[in-house]
Amino acid sequence: MTTFTFKSPNVQDITVNRLGFGAMRITGPGIWDYPADIDNAIKVLKRTKELGVNFIDTADSYGPETSEDLIARALHPYKDMFIATKAGLTRQGPDVWTPVGNPNYLKQCLELSLRRLKVDSIDLYQLHRIDGNYPLEDQLGVFKTAQEEGKIKHFGLSEVSVEQIHEAEKTIHVASVQNLYNVGNRQSEEVLKECEKLNIGFIPWFPIGGRSISDMADQLETISKRTGHTHAQLSLAWLLQKSPVMLPIPGTSSLSHLEENMKAASITLDAQTVSELDAIA
Numbered sequence: 001m002t003t004f005t006f007k008s009p010n011v012q013d014i015t016v017n018r019l020g021f022g023a024m025r026i027t028g029p030g031i032w033d034y035p036a037d038i039d040n041a042i043k044v045l046k047r048t049k050e051l052g053v054n055f056i057d058t059a060d061s062y063g064p065e066t067s068e069d070l071i072a073r074a075l076h077p078y079k080d081m082f083i084a085t086k087a088g089l090t091r092q093g094p095d096v097w098t099p100v101g102n103p104n105y106l107k108q109c110l111e112l113s114l115r116r117l118k119v120d121s122i123d124l125y126q127l128h129r130i131d132g133n134y135p136l137e138d139q140l141g142v143f144k145t146a147q148e149e150g151k152i153k154h155f156g157l158s159e160v161s162v163e164q165i166h167e168a169e170k171t172i173h174v175a176s177v178q179n180l181y182n183v184g185n186r187q188s189e190e191v192l193k194e195c196e197k198l199n200i201g202f203i204p205w206f207p208i209g210g211r212s213i214s215d216m217a218d219q220l221e222t223i224s225k226r227t228g229h230t231h232a233q234l235s236l237a238w239l240l241q242k243s244p245v246m247l248p249i250p251g252t253s254s255l256s257h258l259e260e261n262m263k264a265a266s267i268t269l270d271a272q273t274v275s276e277l278d279a280i281a
């Protein structure tokens with residue numbers, strides 16, 4: 001499995017295996033996300049490590065809060081395991097998300113994530129969404145100060161344009177960008193190219209792609225039959241082969257899906273398969 005190294009000035013490098021895990025589906029019972037089965041969630045998290053994952057993405061809003069809690073329960077003290085989390089996107093229901101970039105709110109989010117993850121410093125802390133109601137430099141100033149204080153190591157953005165990356169760089173070094181991207185949705189192609197140019201991580205969320213992939217199910221099925229790889233494996237292997245800065249974080253609450261997805265790290269797609277997948281979007 002190939003690796004990627006996060007780099008920021010005056011911060012220790014962090015090298016991760018490029019196929020990570022997204023913990024949005026790792027939450028507790030009676031809350032908005034899935035699954036309701038905590039024992040299973042813990043098993044999935046522990047299994048990620050056994051399968052070679054050392055990069056896990058979460059957010060304070062997943063659960064909310066319980067994803068971070070369960071990561072700590074399953075994996076703390078995180079030996080050789082790197083946890084990325086996010087702040088700045090609040091929730092008022094399962095599908096009601098509101099950016100809040102009030103700097104005092106972001107400061108408090110950081111303190112609570114540190115506490116839930118049981119760490120003194122967060123490996124990669126991401127601004128989940130830029131909030132247009134507050135000056136960008138005020139929002140980023142919170143992260144810059146936290147980095148200087150050692151409370152965060154690397155800093156990342158989520159759902160941003162090329163222009164916003166450059167604007168943010170005036171206040172803090174951007175070590176990664178997390179945007180929607182998969183076989184069926186390439187709207188962030190320009191951002192991916194910019195990340196390659198800057199040699200910063202590109203974390204495609206929704207990497208397996210849910211409905212946008214099932215819309216492509218017939219095309220994927222033809223390739224799947226020929227290659228013997230599942231739809232999810234084709235999607236993940238294609239991402240990994242697409243760019244050396246690509247860090248997919250497939251999410252699942254299922255042990256069998258996790259095992260299946262992780263096999264994508266050792267798949268090499270031939271040129272014909274790559275060009276067929278390229279042509280799908």
Ligand SMILES: NC(=O)c1ccc[n+]([C@@H]2O[C@H](COP(=O)([O-])OP(=O)(O)OC[C@H]3O[C@@H](n4cnc5c(N)ncnc54)[C@H](OP(=O)(O)O)[C@@H]3O)[C@@H](O)[C@H]2O)c1
Pocket residue numbers: 021022023024025057058128158159178179204205206207208209210232233249250251252253254257258260261
């Ligand atoms: N930055 C952002 O704004 C943002 C937004 C959304 C997500 N994210 C991050 O991105 C991560 C991944 O995104 P995502 O969970 O939305 O999308 P995803 O990883 O592309 O897809 C997850 C969905 O696919 C299913 N799945 C997983 N493996 C499968 C397999 N082998 N076969 C069939 N179905 C499979 C999962 O269900 P099962 O549980 O049944 O496997 C789940 O419904 C999240 O965990 C989160 O960390 C970030």
